[in-house]
Amino acid sequence: AAQAGTADSEITVEQFKQDYRNKVERMYGDGLERVSDLDKYNALVSLVRDYLAEPWLNTKEKYRRTGSKQVYYFSIEFLLGRLLGSNLYNLGLNEVCQQALGELGMDLRTLRQVEEDPGLGNGGLGRLAACYLDSMASLGLPGHGMGMRYRYGLFEQRIVDGYQREYADDWLMDGFYWDVRKPAEAVEVRFGGNVRIKSNGKTQYIHEGYETVLAVPYDVPVVGYRNGTINTLRLWSAEARLSEVVCAPQGGSDCQKAVEYSQTVEELSNILYPDDSTYEGKALRLKQQYFLVSAGLQSIIRNYRENNGHLREFPHKIAIHINDTHPVLCIPELLRILLDEEQLTWEEAWNITVQTMSYTNHTILPEALETWPEDLFRTVLPRIYLIVRDINEYYCRSLWETYPGDWDRISRMAIISYNRIHMAHLAIAGCHSVNGVAELHTDILKNKIMKEFCDFSPAKFNNKTNGVTQRRWVSLCNPALAQLITDTIGPRWVEHPQELAQLERHGADTAFQHHLLRVKLQNKVALAKYVKEKHGITLDVNSIFDSQIKRIHAYKRQTLNVLHIMALYNRLKENPLLDIEPHTFIFGGKAAVNYHIAKNTIKLINSLADLVNNDKSIRDKIKVVFLENYNVSLAELIIPATDVSEQIPTASYEASGTGNMKFMMNGAVTIGTLDGANIEIKQAVGEDNIIVFGLTAEEVLAYYRGGGYNPWEVYQGNERLKQVVDQLINGFFPGAGDLFRGHFDSLLYQGDHFFVLKDFASYEAAHRVLDERYKDRPTWLKMCSANIAHSGRFSSDRTFAEYATDIWHIRPDTLPFSA
Ligand code: 26Y
Numbered sequence: 001a002a003q004a005g006t007a008d009s010e011i012t013v014e015q016f017k018q019d020y021r022n023k024v025e026r027m028y029g030d031g032l033e034r035v036s037d038l039d040k041y042n043a044l045v046s047l048v049r050d051y052l053a054e055p056w057l058n059t060k061e062k063y064r065r066t067g068s069k070q071v072y073y074f075s076i077e078f079l080l081g082r083l084l085g086s087n088l089y090n091l092g093l094n095e096v097c098q099q100a101l102g103e104l105g106m107d108l109r110t111l112r113q114v115e116e117d118p119g120l121g122n123g124g125l126g127r128l129a130a131c132y133l134d135s136m137a138s139l140g141l142p143g144h145g146m147g148m149r150y151r152y153g154l155f156e157q158r159i160v161d162g163y164q165r166e167y168a169d170d171w172l173m174d175g176f177y178w179d180v181r182k183p184a185e186a187v188e189v190r191f192g193g194n195v196r197i198k199s200n201g202k203t204q205y206i207h208e209g210y211e212t213v214l215a216v217p218y219d220v221p222v223v224g225y226r227n228g229t230i231n232t233l234r235l236w237s238a239e240a241r242l243s244e245v246v247c248a249p250q251g252g253s254d255c256q257k258a259v260e261y262s263q264t265v266e267e268l269s270n271i272l273y274p275d276d277s278t279y280e281g282k283a284l285r286l287k288q289q290y291f292l293v294s295a296g297l298q299s300i301i302r303n304y305r306e307n308n309g310h311l312r313e314f315p316h317k318i319a320i321h322i323n324d325t326h327p328v329l330c331i332p333e334l335l336r337i338l339l340d341e342e343q344l345t346w347e348e349a350w351n352i353t354v355q356t357m358s359y360t361n362h363t364i365l366p367e368a369l370e371t372w373p374e375d376l377f378r379t380v381l382p383r384i385y386l387i388v389r390d391i392n393e394y395y396c397r398s399l400w401e402t403y404p405g406d407w408d409r410i411s412r413m414a415i416i417s418y419n420r421i422h423m424a425h426l427a428i429a430g431c432h433s434v435n436g437v438a439e440l441h442t443d444i445l446k447n448k449i450m451k452e453f454c455d456f457s458p459a460k461f462n463n464k465t466n467g468v469t470q471r472r473w474v475s476l477c478n479p480a481l482a483q484l485i486t487d488t489i490g491p492r493w494v495e496h497p498q499e500l501a502q503l504e505r506h507g508a509d510t511a512f513q514h515h516l517l518r519v520k521l522q523n524k525v526a527l528a529k530y531v532k533e534k535h536g537i538t539l540d541v542n543s544i545f546d547s548q549i550k551r552i553h554a555y556k557r558q559t560l561n562v563l564h565i566m567a568l569y570n571r572l573k574e575n576p577l578l579d580i581e582p583h584t585f586i587f588g589g590k591a592a593v594n595y596h597i598a599k600n601t602i603k604l605i606n607s608l609a610d611l612v613n614n615d616k617s618i619r620d621k622i623k624v625v626f627l628e629n630y631n632v633s634l635a636e637l638i639i640p641a642t643d644v645s646e647q648i649p650t651a652s653y654e655a656s657g658t659g660n661m662k663f664m665m666n667g668a669v670t671i672g673t674l675d676g677a678n679i680e681i682k683q684a685v686g687e688d689n690i691i692v693f694g695l696t697a698e699e700v701l702a703y704y705r706g707g708g709y710n711p712w713e714v715y716q717g718n719e720r721l722k723q724v725v726d727q728l729i730n731g732f733f734p735g736a737g738d739l740f741r742g743h744f745d746s747l748l749y750q751g752d753h754f755f756v757l758k759d760f761a762s763y764e765a766a767h768r769v770l771d772e773r774y775k776d777r778p779t780w781l782k783m784c785s786a787n788i789a790h791s792g793r794f795s796s797d798r799t800f801a802e803y804a805t806d807i808w809h810i811r812p813d814t815l816p817f818s819a
Helices: 013-028 037-066 084-091 094-103 108-114 124-138 253-269 283-307 311-317 330-341 346-356 374-380 382-402 407-413 423-430 439-449 451-456 470-476 479-489 497-506 510-535 558-574 596-613 632-641 659-665 678-685 697-705 711-716 719-727 741-748 756-775 777-789 796-808
Strands: 070-074 143-148 153-160 163-169 187-191 194-200 202-208 211-223 230-239 318-323 357-360 371-373 420-422 433-436 461-463 544-549 583-588 622-627 644-647 669-672
Touching: 013 037, 013 094, 037 084, 037 108, 037 211, 037 230, 070 124, 070 283, 084 094, 084 108, 084 124, 084 211, 084 470, 094 108, 124 143, 124 211, 124 230, 124 318, 124 470, 124 796, 143 283, 163 596, 187 283, 194 382, 202 330, 202 382, 211 253, 211 283, 230 253, 230 283, 253 283, 283 311, 283 318, 283 330, 283 374, 311 318, 311 346, 318 330, 318 346, 318 796, 330 346, 330 357, 330 382, 330 423, 346 357, 346 382, 357 423, 371 374, 374 382, 374 420, 382 407, 382 423, 407 451, 420 423, 433 439, 433 796, 439 451, 439 461, 439 678, 439 697, 470 479, 470 632, 470 659, 479 497, 479 510, 497 777, 497 796, 510 622, 510 632, 510 777, 544 632, 558 583, 558 596, 558 622, 558 719, 558 756, 583 632, 596 622, 596 741, 632 659, 644 659, 659 669, 659 678, 659 777, 669 678, 669 756, 669 777, 711 719, 711 741, 711 756, 719 741, 719 756, 756 777
Parallel strands: 070 143, 070 318, 143 230, 318 357, 357 433, 433 461, 544 583, 544 644, 583 622, 644 669
Antiparallel strands: 153 163, 187 211, 194 202, 211 230, 371 420
16 A cells, blocks of 8 residues: 555656546546646546545544544644645655646646635634644644634735735635535534523433534645654534424425525624734624534534443543633533533533643733623523532632732632633643743743733743744745755754754855845745736846735834834935835735724835835935735745845734744844744844844833833934824825824824834834945845844744644654653
C-alpha cells in the first residue's frame, strides 16, 4: 500500500497527467481542451483528494489502533485561506503537479487563483487557528479542529468613492470541493423549551418542549508536511429535517411553514459575525456558539464510546481547547452529558471537565469581553443555564473557603453577577489552563485583568506566545525566498525552523545580500503588477514598500501612520528638492460594519491617496495605496514584497499580533511599539534590527490611572503635528468638509485615548532612523537577514510543541524544538 506522506515519491509526472485527464473526463464528460478553468480547478482538487484519501484513512486508523490522546481545538473561526497550493505542497506533490500541468499546457498558478478564499474568520484569532492546524498535522500530532461551516464568510469589501462597502461573501457559490459531507454523523442540538425536575430517589432533569436543529458535519482534510499525517477539521452546518414534515396535497400551508422553518434553522450557520471588536449580545450568536459546542462534543463522545471504556478515562484520551470565550459552553455542555446522560456525580463530572478543558484569551479590550444577559441565556438554553448556575455556586463556595466574608471579591469573580453571565470567568473556573498569547499580554492578564483569579489559582496561568506556519507564510507565498534559504542552509528549516538561525552567518555576505535584494525586487514587481491591474496605480518598485495590513481599529492606529505620511508630504511640498527615499505606503484591512470611525479611517486613507498620488509636484516620491478586500491571499502577495512592517498599536492593546511574525519571516524590518509579540521580536533580533518607538505599556497604563494626558500641550508644542491635525478639517482634503471632524475631535477634544499625538514625534523620529538605515543598503540587508534568521521562534511549530507538552500532555511523534 502507498505509504502515507510519500505520495511525492510514488506519483510520477506521467501518472499525474493520466490521472488528471481521466478525472476531467469522468467529472465533466468532456475533454481537457473543452472545459473551463473552474472545471479544471475542481478536477484538480478532486484528484488531490483522491491522493490523500488513503493517508487520511491510515491516520484515523493509526489513532484508533494506538489509542493516543486526541486534541480538539474548538474555534468559532478558521481563516484557512486557499488550500490547493498548501495541500499540494504538504503532500510533496507541488513539483510533480506543476510539471504535469505544464506539459498539458496549463499553469498551476492560474488554477490556484480560481479558488475562493474560505474566509471563515475575522482576523488574527481565526488565522491563528488555521496556522495551528497546519502545525499540528505537520508535527504528526493527533489534533483536530472543530468549527462552523458558515454559508457566508467575512464580508467582501469594495471601495466605492473611497468608502468601504460590504458585500456578501458567497464563497460556496461554485462549490467547495475540499470537504466531505458526513450526513450519517449528524447530531441533534436542542434549543429552548423548559426543564422539568423529576425526583425519584435521584434528581433527574428532563428537558422538554425544545426545538431540534440538525448539525451536519463536513470534514476537511488537514495535511501534514510530508509526514503522512492527515488530521480533520470538522465544520458544522445547521439543517432542518424537512422530510419529517408532512406536506398537504398540492403544497398547502404546511409546506409553506416547513420551508419557513427550514430557513430559520439554517440561519444558525449562515453568517460569521463580522466583528472583532465590539461584542453584541445577539441571541443568534449565543445559539451559534452552543450549536458548535454541542455538536462538536456529541461527536467526540460518540467516537470515544466506540473506542474506549468509561468516561472516567476521558481526560486521559481527550483534550479540548477553547479558542477565546466563544466556545466556552463546552464546559457546561460536557457537564450536562456527564451528569444527565452518564449519571456521574457532580464531583466526578466537574473533575473530568476541568481536566479536559483549556482556554486561550486573545484580548483585553473590555468591549470585546463576552457576557450574556441571564434571561436570554435561560430562554435559549434552559438546561445549560441551570448547570451554569450550579457551577457558579460551586465556584463561589470554593472562593468563600479561601476568602471567607469577602463578598466584594467574590461578587467580582462570580460567573453570574448583576444578571449577566461572564464567559471569561466561566472559562477560568472550568479549565485547568488559561493562557495569554504573548509574554506582555500574559503579564497583563496575571497582574491586572485577571489578577484576582490568578491569585486564587496561580498554577492555571501560563503564556504561549503565538506563532505562524512557515510553510504557508514563507515556502508557499515566497517561493523565491524559500529557494534562497534552502540553497544557503539546506532544506531542513521547513520542518525545523530554528535552523534558520544559520542564516545569521550569511547576513553580511555580499552574494547572499545580492540574492536577497533580487528576491525582494521580484516580489515587489509581482505586487506592483497586481496594483496596476486592480487599482490602476503605478508603483515604483525601487521605493520602500511600507505596509500596514490588518483590521482597521482605533487601537491599531492607522491614523498615526496617516498623520506621518501627511507630514512627509508637507515637507516635500515645502521643499521639492528634499532628499528622501521614495516610499510606497500600503494599507489593507476591513472595518467592522458598524464601526463608524474605523470606516471613516478608510475614507481618510483613500483621500490621502488621491491627493498624494495625483500631485505631480512631489515627483512620485510618495505613493499611498489602499488595497481592497484584504484577505489571506492578498496578505500572501503583500508580505513578501514589503520592506517595512508597521506594527504600531498603542502599547498594551495588541495581545500579540501575528502579522508582525509573517513580515519578519519574509525579511521585512519592523517599526513598532513595545507591545504584544513585538517585544519578543525585539529580543530575538536585537535592538539594531528593529525600530521601536513610543510609550511603553507601563507608561500608557500609568497615564490611564492618572486620568489620561493633555493632547493640547503636545499639539501646541509641535508645529508639524499641529499642521497635519489641522489639515484634517481645514480644506486640505478637497471636498472633505467636515468628514474627518470625528478624527480631529477624538484627538483633541476626547483626550486622544490611543496616544496618537503623544507618540507622533517619536514615530516620526523612528521613520527617519529607518530611512537612514535603508540608504546604507548593506546594513539594511543585514537587518533583513537577521529578521529571517531569528524568526524560527515565531513558528507555530514551536508554539504547538509548547501547548502539547505543557497543556495537553501529549507527545508528538517528533518535537522540532526541545520544549
Ligand atoms: C465576541 C466578538 C466581539 C469577538 C470576535 C472576534 C471578539 C474578538 C474576536 C477576535 C479577536 C482577535 O482576532 N484577536 C487577536 O488574536 C490574535 C491571535 O492571538 C492576536 O495576535 C491579536 O493581537 C488579537 O487582537
